Amino acid sequence: MADDNSQGRFEAIAVGLLFMVLAVAMVALGSRDWLPELASRHGAGVDKMLVYLLVTTGAMFLVGHFVLGFFVWRYTRGGGVQNRMASPKMERNWSIALGLLMTLVAEGGVLAIGMPTWTEYFASAPPGDALTVEVTPEQFAWNVRYPGADGVFGETDSSLIELNNPIGVDPEDPRGKDDYTAINQIHVPVGRPVRVRLRSKDVIHSFFLPQFRVKQDAVPGMTIEVWFVPTKTGRYELPCTELCGLGHYRMKGFFNVLTAEDFETWKSETFAAEEVG
């Protein structure tokens, strides 16, 4: 059979360019709106990790697409096969080279940058001066509780849950008398570590603060803690990122980071009002 390699030069160039240019163009278009601006101290580690990954895998992504595009263009020009088979040595060397490269890039990233940040988030205790907030989501709202002046939460019992006692605070427990509760609004001072104590009443929800690079599922039956340090004042949206039912998309809370003075004012006004009422 005659060589049926009747492909036009044009097609080869088109397919080659597809791989070389399309991917790059999409990245350029897509990256206009980057990560939301960072507002926490821990988050810097996450951002460092993301930038490291973008640079290293981004480079491999571009090189890979470029090589593929080049091969298509180069080896579609007719003529015979130019390299029938690689020698076993060449095959082996490529495997070893890639093994090393991936070990360095992937494992290196995890161990050198990822692990310290991960440990800081999930396996280190918050400093003693941390502010503790308990967040107990339900379909489709965030119940918030502060331990009040004594710094200790009162007991809760799910059997006490009813319409005006949404997380079942025990009225008999003296430690709970000064607890302050709210819905969908969290207030914290800037610069002071916040410890969020997550529980859930019904299904799994997920506490996500995109500007703080904080995400943690809230799982019924478990109490999970996560801590971080807000570094910028402002009013931030708190979406839920674990599918929790039909209102999942509008389960919005607010995370208000105040200056230290504003926080004290807010506290004295609202906590006091609560106790009186």
Place this chain on the structure above:
Amino acid sequence: MTDKELGFVRRYIFSTDHKIIGIQYILTGFLMALVGGALAMMMRMQIAWPGRQWGFLEALFPNGMAGGIMTPEFYISLVTMHGTIMVFFFISYVLVSGFGNYLIPVQIGARDMAFPFLNMLSYWLAALSALVMLASFFAPGGAAAAGWTAYPPLSAIASAVPGSGLGQTLWLLAMALFIFSFTLSGLNYIATILSMRAPGMSMWRLPLTVWSYFVSAVVGVLAFPPLTAAAIMLLFDRHFGTSFFLPDGLVVAGEHLPHQGGTPLLWQHLFWFLGHPEVYVLILPALGVVFDILPAFTRKPVFGYRMTAWCYLAIGALGMIVWGHHMFVSGMNPYSGEYFSIMTMVITIPSAIIGVNMLGSVWGGSIRLKTPMLFALGLIAFFGTGGFGGIFLGNATADIQLHDTYFVVGHFHFMIGGVTLLGTYAAIYFWFPKMFGRMMNETLGKIHFWATIVAFYSIFLTQHFIGLAGTPRRYYAFIDYEFLAPMRGMQTFVTFAAFVMGAAQLLFAVNFCWSLLKGRKAGVNPWRATTLEWTLPSPPPHGNWTGELPTVERWAYEYSADEAEEDFTGQTVDASSVPVTF
């Protein structure tokens, strides 16, 4: 028994011929893809134009689209059913069950599968499970709506969401049936590949397609049964008051539940113990068929044959022990998070080697840009793109930001959506002549390729960036959040691209049907390829080899050998006429 002696029903419907069964799976899978694809289009419409009225959809879904406006509960049903259908009832059926059944016996030189009757049974169980899954749409309260991962308590408590009533029960039953059928056919694959090879077909002479089906079947058989157990446990929690996955003190929709002592995390472990290996069960065959297709269109042997087979095995083994990388922020012990992160990164090594072996198989060849080759080349690019996204997500620290956002949606669509989809198409365009004796139309095929690949990048690469910005997934609408306002334009763009993608698939359907009836007649070996199936008539008769079984003399990729007259040397060509090079 020859074909003639069997009636129509025994020949085409309740057939035990692996080729007919393969084609049955393929057609069933494409019907399901039509449903899954339509659901995706509806989701994208809602995301780009939230709350808009689409009168014509009301007739189809009187409840979910009441007044032509989509309800939030219907949207999450769509997400759930789209994901489930695409993963289990489209890609699994077409690529793993369809092509697996069709190709394994003809590529290893067997007359049929080891257990033909069991094979037929697997298909009919699979068809039944597809019907049960679709029935979920007609359940009161609507289809299952807890996501394709079906996390309890959402999936366990009937009052949690409208679809968690009968819809979810049907979903669970369908999954259990599916896994049962898939396990049976997996055992069949393993038995066939190990014991039915023609004389001379050693393991190291198997085409990489067969290697990939072998590893995929082993992984499937080991990883799937735990989910059957989990599905049954969940059914017990739902209907018989047990508490495997439900802790004490649940208060759902104002109602106190009596459960005690379970944990939702158990389900997540059991689910992902299947869910993650499932990804490899789907991807390995896509990589396998591409290694068969590349040499036929570059006229040179594959690069790194043995290494590739070893990498399949390595990926299969490692794939079974990294499921926890879906659970970094689930509340499990953070130290196990570190373990899963490190092990996940180990998988990048065999994956990268496979990627380079694919590139190496293109290098130095004499490329023919026919449609199957275009899809194979696209697959190489997708495997890279998906793989790099995977490095982000496998990294626990980066996953804190990216988990459950559109970055994940972009990534898994490249992997289990894209690599498998392009592998499926490459396989169809390549083996269609063998299956039906006719060629597919090249021009339509090329338009299909261009539209698919450009649209795919536009949809799913863009979604990576939408995700980096923090956009959560499984959202009915993004109107409520200010921090997502900059993403609106991109979301609309994605929707338009999705319609291009959808339209291109309809073009493929046209090509498929038209070629079936009117395509140019294909000979025995239209691509001049080397593996055994290309020595059979197109289509091959029942029993494949009418006379004696072939004797295999060499490996599967003898192209452009120096001593040969032609630029390919079939696996049965005598070693004395053309020397064996590998």
